[in-house]
Amino acid sequence: MSTNNASSSRASDAPAFPPWRSRLAHTPAKLWVGLSLFGFWLFIAVFGAWLAPHGMGAMVSNQVFASPSLAFPLGTDHLGRDVLSRMLIATRYTVAMALAAAVLSSAIGATFGLTAALVPRFVDIGISQIMDALISIPSKMMALLIVAVFGSSIPLLIVAAVATYAPGAYRIARSLAMNQAAMEYVAIARCRGESRVHIALVELLPNIFGPVLTDMGMRFVFIVLLLSALSFLGLGIQPPIADLGSMVRENISGLNQGSLAVLAPAIGIGTLTVGANLLIDALSSKHDD
Amino acid sequence: MTESISASRFGESLTVSGLRVVARPYRGAPETPIVDDITFSLPAGEVLALIGETGSGKSTIALALMGHARRGCRLADGRIMLGEISVLEASERTLRGLRGDRIAYIAQSATAAFNPAKTLMAQVIEGVVIHGQMSRSKARDKARALFAELMLPDPEHIGDRYPHEVSGGQLQRAMAAMALISDPALIILDEPTTALDVTTQIEVLQTFKRVVRERGATAVYVSHDLAVVAQVADHVLVLNQGRVCELATVDQIIHAPADDYTRRLMEAARPTTDKPADRDTTDSASHGEELLRIDHLHVGYGPLGEDGRPAHTVLENLSLQLNTGRALGVIGESGSGKSTMAHAIAGLVPPHNGGVSFKRRELPYALSGRDQQQFRDIQMVFQSADNALNAAHSVRRILERPLQRYFDYTRDERHARVRELLDLVHLPSRVLSVRPGALSGGQKQRVNLARALAAEPSLIICDEVTSALDTVVSEAILNLLNDLRRELGVAYLFISHDISTVRRVCDDLMVLRAGRCVEYGACPTTIDAPQHAYTRQLIASIPELRTDWLDRQDFSSG
Numbered sequence: 001m002s003t004n005n006a007s008s009s010r011a012s013d014a015p016a017f018p019p020w021r022s023r024l025a026h027t028p029a030k031l032w033v034g035l036s037l038f039g040f041w042l043f044i045a046v047f048g049a050w051l052a053p054h055g056m057g058a059m060v061s062n063q064v065f066a067s068p069s070l071a072f073p074l075g076t077d078h079l080g081r082d083v084l085s086r087m088l089i090a091t092r093y094t095v096a097m098a099l100a101a102a103v104l105s106s107a108i109g110a111t112f113g114l115t116a117a118l119v120p121r122f123v124d125i126g127i128s129q130i131m132d133a134l135i136s137i138p139s140k141m142m143a144l145l146i147v148a149v150f151g152s153s154i155p156l157l158i159v160a161a162v163a164t165y166a167p168g169a170y171r172i173a174r175s176l177a178m179n180q181a182a183m184e185y186v187a188i189a190r191c192r193g194e195s196r197v198h199i200a201l202v203e204l205l206p207n208i209f210g211p212v213l214t215d216m217g218m219r220f221v222f223i224v225l226l227l228s229a230l231s232f233l234g235l236g237i238q239p240p241i242a243d244l245g246s247m248v249r250e251n252i253s254g255l256n257q258g259s260l261a262v263l264a265p266a267i268g269i270g271t272l273t274v275g276a277n278l279l280i281d282a283l284s285s286k287h288d289d
Numbered sequence: 290m291t292e293s294i295s296a297s298r299f300g301e302s303l304t305v306s307g308l309r310v311v312a313r314p315y316r317g318a319p320e321t322p323i324v325d326d327i328t329f330s331l332p333a334g335e336v337l338a339l340i341g342e343t344g345s346g347k348s349t350i351a352l353a354l355m356g357h358a359r360r361g362c363r364l365a366d367g368r369i370m371l372g373e374i375s376v377l378e379a380s381e382r383t384l385r386g387l388r389g390d391r392i393a394y395i396a397q398s399a400t401a402a403f404n405p406a407k408t409l410m411a412q413v414i415e416g417v418v419i420h421g422q423m424s425r426s427k428a429r430d431k432a433r434a435l436f437a438e439l440m441l442p443d444p445e446h447i448g449d450r451y452p453h454e455v456s457g458g459q460l461q462r463a464m465a466a467m468a469l470i471s472d473p474a475l476i477i478l479d480e481p482t483t484a485l486d487v488t489t490q491i492e493v494l495q496t497f498k499r500v501v502r503e504r505g506a507t508a509v510y511v512s513h514d515l516a517v518v519a520q521v522a523d524h525v526l527v528l529n530q531g532r533v534c535e536l537a538t539v540d541q542i543i544h545a546p547a548d549d550y551t552r553r554l555m556e557a558a559r560p561t562t563d564k565p566a567d568r569d570t571t572d573s574a575s576h577g578e579e580l581l582r583i584d585h586l587h588v589g590y591g592p593l594g595e596d597g598r599p600a601h602t603v604l605e606n607l608s609l610q611l612n613t614g615r616a617l618g619v620i621g622e623s624g625s626g627k628s629t630m631a632h633a634i635a636g637l638v639p640p641h642n643g644g645v646s647f648k649r650r651e652l653p654y655a656l657s658g659r660d661q662q663q664f665r666d667i668q669m670v671f672q673s674a675d676n677a678l679n680a681a682h683s684v685r686r687i688l689e690r691p692l693q694r695y696f697d698y699t700r701d702e703r704h705a706r707v708r709e710l711l712d713l714v715h716l717p718s719r720v721l722s723v724r725p726g727a728l729s730g731g732q733k734q735r736v737n738l739a740r741a742l743a744a745e746p747s748l749i750i751c752d753e754v755t756s757a758l759d760t761v762v763s764e765a766i767l768n769l770l771n772d773l774r775r776e777l778g779v780a781y782l783f784i785s786h787d788i789s790t791v792r793r794v795c796d797d798l799m800v801l802r803a804g805r806c807v808e809y810g811a812c813p814t815t816i817d818a819p820q821h822a823y824t825r826q827l828i829a830s831i832p833e834l835r836t837d838w839l840d841r842q843d844f845s846s847g
Contacts, residue, residue: 185676
């Protein structure tokens with residue numbers, strides 16, 4: 001309403017002014033698209049199992065790669081299972097594992113980052129070099145190695161993702177914390193005789209929380225892709241349970257028939273990550289204002 | 290070489306009528322005017338000063354003259370005519386052509402305006418070369434002539450240096466060269482000397498004044514310092530909360546200000562030659578007990594050399610004594626080591642030699658060696674209230690933290706004490722729930738002070754507490770400091786680069802230069818009869834509210 005007022009007054013007062021405000025108008029669309037895509041997948045992850053008409057392993061049709069029908073809206077897969085039911089259940093694993101790994105990565109990163117900003121320099125250098133060594137290992141190689149050595153289970157997959165992405169989160173958190181630690185309010189707190197723990201948690205953490213949260217969202221996207229890739233290679237989550245990535249792999253033979261059994265989970269991964277990305281983008285640019 | 294350039298008079302007349310700039314603080318909020326109904330006209334070749342406090346809209350007007358509004362603001366109404374060009378009706382393309390070509394802008398911080406990775410010459414000529422005004426080699430020749438005209442040392446070769454290789458004052462002059470190289474019709478100077486030391490400011494002012502006069506340039510000079518403005522401007526426009534308070538010639542403003550607000554600004558700007566009202570209490574206080582004593586303090590950084598001294602010395606052989614309830618002023622230019630001294634006493638920078646005793650007890654160098662009582666007794670107040678307050682905490686939380694740490698108050702006692710502290714610094718209790726970001730500069734500094742007072746300290750180290758504030762606001766803070774000293778008997782170590790503020794607060798004065806104490810004595814006598822040549826130069830460099838002051842100064846800027 002007020003936007004209308006502004007544009008009409010602009011039109012009457014000063015018609016010749018350049019429309020320099022237009023870039024502001026792009027933010028909300030991003031926010032809404034991101035929110036609805038991500039919200040949709042979050043909803044499926046939480047309630048999907050109850051909504052699923054069939055069980056995950058139930059072979060309900062004797063036709064493989066069946067086309068969509070009223071009984072099976074997304075068709076059937078390579079074993080004649082209901083693709084819709086499987087997706088409704090598989091989303092839970094994809095989202096929950098990635099979320100757990102992202103939260104853990106950021107928590108570990110922030111903890112070490114805050115520590116590094118407040119301890120003597122040689123300790124900071126020590127932590128940083130270990131983290132840099134971890135960053136220098138290609139992420140998929142490291143995850144493959146961990147899974148190959150220790151076997152594949154849900155906790156281990158999360159550990160592999162955390163080992164891959166926590167060092168990056170540490171780098172971000174450390175530089176944010178370093179900037180804050182140079183501020184005078186930290187000097188005042190030190191002169192007050194505050195402990196390092198107090199300075200880290202009460203003084204610094206609230207000031208780096210926003211950017212760390214944004215970074216965590218990005219890590220969530222990377223981890224979804226990493227776990228899906230591992231599943232696609234057959235090293236991720238193991239049957240009888242499945243996540244979106246392993247559904248793509250199982251049904252890859254249906255690709256030449258254009259089966260939804262392979263397309264639907266692939267599109268699922270795509271929309272989940274794009275949605276999360278847009279949401280982070282919109283939220284962090286709002287943060288900047 | 291310079292004659293041919295100086296001869297060309299290139300200023301254009303500037304007329305602004307009914308200018309209104311509005312801002313929308315957040316989406317959906319109603320638009321509020323930042324400046325409204327600004328009307329003035331400036332004949333070609335004259336200098337107009339825009340003066341006012343922070344938030345009075347002076348920078349907004351300066352930017353509007355270039356057809357620019359900050360993000361979130363909008364040029365809502367009015368006309369700006371530069372010669373024949375109507376700036377507000379010009380297209381984005383025409384404006385791009387105007388900026389940096391017909392209109393030049395000199396910003397406050399030259400350090401921030403220069404790219405550290407490029408030489409001065411590359412940056413000075415960049416604009417004219419991009420605009421296609423002249424060839425690279427011709428631009429270089431002209432830049433060298435300008436360097437000479439601006440009295441930069443070694444004008445032939447200084448352009449090959451990088452920004453960090455020249456001093457702050459030289460960089461500010463190099464920025465003037467960047468602005469002048471296109472022979473602009475209008476020069477906008479936005480607080481160009483505010484970030485400089487007084488002795489440097491005087492050099493820069495002198496060159497600016499001469500260059501502007503000789504070239505007959507039209508200039509708009511934005512400043513909050515009336516004394517500086519008196520030296521360079523023909524006309525003064527006094528702004529208060531986005532509206533014109535008074536527009537007159539500089540003589541009229543200084544000798545016969547018509548507006549109340551202008552008179553208040555003048556009051557605050559006049560160096561106080563009369564002694565503060567509470568000076569009489571200080572005699573009895575001089576018999577106070579010894580509070581802080583420093584003997585032969587050495588502070589430095591870098592690896593220790595063979596003689597056991599660090600590679601870079603910041604403070605050398607510093608000794609002082611401060612009694613309870615007294616105020617010691619420490620004065621010096623940037624880099625003189627005055628902040629390092631504050632940090633050393635506070636325990637943030639360990640000295641490598643020398644004795645520090647507090648209340649006749651040895652004060653350990655490092656914070657880890659100090660006890661609760663010493664933490665409580667020494668409090669610091671910093672210059673930039675912005676980053677001295679945690680932006681994520683509410684004012685209540687900021688003020689309650691020292692109370693929780695040092696005293697065993699109950700919740701109710703704590704709340705009562707917080708309200709008392711607010712009363713002490715004259716803040717309303719509604720600020721308690723807000724975060725520092727919502728406070729003005731003066732309010733933040735009051736919160737800062739209240740936090741220091743919460744600890745009931747015997748010594749408050751004030752590091753440039755009024756430097757970031759407007760004259761009227763800093764006047765109020767200085768009065769508050771004096772009142773608090775009288776009421777609470779707290780001692781100050783008052784660090785500043787501004788002699789007139791030190792004079793307002795302190796009993797004793799120490800002048801630092803390059804880490805050494807050059808003069809140390811009672812405040813009024815030292816200022817009235819300085820013994821050391823450097824102190825005399827410092828005192829003489831403070832601009833006075835007379836239009837002829839600058840011309841009478843005899844500092845060759847070399």
